[in-house]
Amino acid sequence: EAQVTQNPRYLITVTGKKLTVTCSQNMNHEYMSWYRQDPGLGLRQIYYSMNVEVTDKGDVPEGYKVSRKEKRNFPLILESPSPNQTSLYFCASSRGLAGTYEQYFGPGTRLTVT
Amino acid sequence: RKEVEQDPGPFNVPEGATVAFNCTYSNSASQSFFWYRQDCRKEPKLLMSVYSSGNEDGRFTAQLNRASQYISLLIRDSKLSDSATYLCVVNIGKFYFGSGTKLNVKP
Secondary structure: OOOEEEEOOEEEEOOOOOEEEEEEEOOOOOEEEEEEEEOOOEEEEEEEEEEOOEEEEOOOOOOOEEOOOOOOEOOEEEOOOOHHHOEEEEEEEEOOOOOOOOOEEOOOEEEEEO | OOOEEEOOOOEEEEOOOOEEEEEEEOOOOOOEEEEEEEOOOOOOEEEEEEOOOOEEEOOEEEEEEOOOOEEEEEEOOOOHHHOEEEEEEEEOOOEEEOOOEEEEEEO
16 A cells, blocks of 8 residues: 555654654655644645755754655654644655655654653 | 635535635746645645646546636535545645635534
């Protein structure tokens, strides 16, 4: 089954404790992206990747890091989480940005930073 | 000005009603267009892509008007299960999301 998976689905952590949210897709997609969704603010892009070893900042990259060492994986790293990073996070993938390719989303990770 | 704008609603309609949402985009170079459905606290799921000629999938019809730079989604014979937030997405070399239109279908 074609899918995007994220882990963990739920996470409660404390300020400053480094964490990684994993994202994996099995569709051989080149494009992957991370979004956060907050009430009243919609989906905002954190980072994206056009292909292996190619990543770039989205609209709200501060406080986050990513890496793309393999095509299927695109982990999101919070080196020193803060309460304002409490949010619902979605990973997404697509065949690419050219043409009419849609994005597929993972199930989301609900993060609470206390 | 936002790249993609939607009426946030909510649209409260009775079962069986026909409801239409519009979404405007600001960049005429926009390449592709989509409607996604998002249930509360769940991931967005593709409802349909929007093609220049318009397209229909069962009770759902999407239209693209490039001259006026908007896309629309028409839902006929609304069901309770159609209650959700509908996101407009535009690809301008990057995916831009509208803030979503909330639909409540009531018995």
